[in-house]
Amino acid sequence: MYKINDNYLKLPGSYLFSGIAKKVREFSEANPEASIIRLGIGDVTQPLAPAIIDSLHKAVDEMGAAETFRGYAPDLGYEFLRSAIVKGDYASRGADISIGEIFVSDGAKCDSGNIQEIFSLDNKIAVCDPVYPVYVDTNVMAGRTGTYDSITEKWSNVIYMPCTAENNFAPEIPEETPDLIYLCFPNNPTGSTITKDQLQEWVDYANRVGAVIIYDAAYEAYISEDNVPHTIYECEGARTCAIELKSFSKNAGFTGVRLGYTVIPHDLKCDGVSLNSLWARRHGTKYNGAPYIIQRAGEAVYSEAGKAQLKDQVAYYMNNAKVISEGLKSAGYKVSGGVNAPYIWLKTPDKMTSWEFFDYLLEKANVVGTPGSGFGPSGEGYFRLTAFGSYENTLAAIERIKAL
Template sequence: MLTPNMNYSHLKSSYLFYNIAQKTKAYLAEHPDTHLYRMGIGDVSLPLCDAVIKGLHAAADDQSKADSFNGYMPECGAPFLRTAVADYYRTRGVEVADDEVFISSGASDELGDILDLFDRSNRSLIIEPAYPAYVDANVMGGREIVHLPSSRSNGFLPLPDGDTDAELIYLCSPNNPTGAVFSREQLKKWVDFANAHGSVILFDAAYEAFIEDADLPHSIFEIEGARTCAIEICSLSKTAGFTGTRLGYTVIPKELKRNGMTFNDMWVRNRTTKTNGVSYIIQRAACEVFTPEGQRQIHENIAVYKQNACTLMQALDKLGIWYTGGRNAPYIWMECPNGMGSWDFFDKLLNEAQIIGTPGEGFGKCGEGYFRFSTFGSPEDTKTAAERLVALLK
């Protein structure tokens, strides 16, 4: 008799966004003409920039002519895009070879798929609060999870200590959900720990484009020693608005080896076996992101989201509420006022100010008592929501 993957039975119900949707639906049923200020979901609101749109149209036209038509693409990514991504690193002083870059359909997909490289006996260390997919992907794979708690006392940026023990280490910086960003010194401690223990860091850099402080690292590979202990996974979803277009990239250095196995070679074998590559049209459009004009345009959009963050931070500063994130990340992680629980605060905001955010408890036990705001909404809605927040809590 066939036996299913019973690890799925250990998954917790995905109640977070389901509960948010149900509460929102119920509220709108009673107040059908009410406008809600949605700052919960991490989806972008601005359209793709002109450079990307022109790239999409040009690539679609290529597919209409025999002499420029493209069928299956190279599984690890088109050479033109692998070079463009590697050049993006190299212009920032990070040496990455073209064939160390792998093009994917998005960071979320890759964060799950990458676990194919590691034996199921390897334990995964996950800092909480955490992006839920980290936990769920490891549960599905039957892998033991080591939960490392974080809190306001360490700025939600914990460091390894004598009790830290895991073969795989998930680091997300800027962090989702907290918006906290590791310094170079903090990342060096993690890199040194990983090298000393033979661990591998899975570094989620999906929000690196939002970093504005010059002393904060955008890539784990800015840290000495990272090429022998880290894999970096990135995305154009928030950087360039590709949430509906889907493209990401992963960097695996050739120096990353364990037990005589080279992870770069292993990933080539994995991709050429399990994928047929990302479409030509999407890769051509993504290539425009890395041109000077594309960079100028996407940073214009990012500036809108960063101004939204400033608007919300000013409101929280006026209220004297503690928070992290915002300045170098598209998320703001605030402490719920007056000791309120995360869901209690959600209900208060929805019912009394028509604002929707995300209860911190949904990101793990360490998130209870905290709340996440996304800054990807429209400037108009963000401004009004900030005013309503101040009026409600002052």
């Protein structure tokens, strides 16, 4: 008789955003007249930039003619996209990354969930707390996290690095030595980030103790301050200890288009075994490439027209961030984030729990946010709002919250 992977049964509740969607759906069915504004899930709302639309149409036409039709893509992605990435995201920042170190994928969620597969099940992970739930959940599914304590809401075999107002939402080097360190800056969910000097300390630490940093830079395009690194490879020594995950979802509005990439430098080796070659093997065996037309859309992100249009799009969302941040502050909320990231992180009022505030906001203002506790125990008492709504909806949501 077959058996299931019972690590799945250890997972408490449903995946955070699936759970929120269900709750909103039920509220909406019970209150069909309510005009709900969603500032919960980090989903973009602005249409794709014209340069990207043009590129998509052109690629679709190519797929309709025998001479230009494309079947299976190269395992690691088309060279036109990988070279645009190297030039646009690395060479331009003085970071030494080559085409052979870029793996194109269908998004950073998949990559951040799958990357743990190339590591031993004995490895111990360290995560910021709060954090994007995919890092921990996928390690739970793999069987790497021990047992769950429903009181502390912690896994016995995970190293938590609290990020709270007390440490300015920047994790400290943990006492216990981890094998894999998940870092995400600008951070989801807190919207905070760290300086290049602070990141350099992490790189030095990882090299010293023999850990790998899995660096999620999905929100890099939202950085507005000068001393904040755009890629971990700006730091000295990152090529021997860091994997970087990048997404097109937030910088180019690709949440429904699906494109991302992972960088694994050839210098990243474990006892002589290249992690780049392990990931190449996984990519070649369990994945079959992003669609040709989508990879062409990705290429357009790096065109001159694309870059200009997307700069405006990011500015649009960051104006929303300002509206949220200033509106909440004027209403007396304690707020952080929103400067180098599209996320605003607020302290719930009146000692409400995160979920109490979720229900309160949904019922009284018909506004959907994300409970901070969904991102980890140290997120309790916090709440995340995103800047990805339309300007009109964002303004309306803040007016409703201010009126409460």
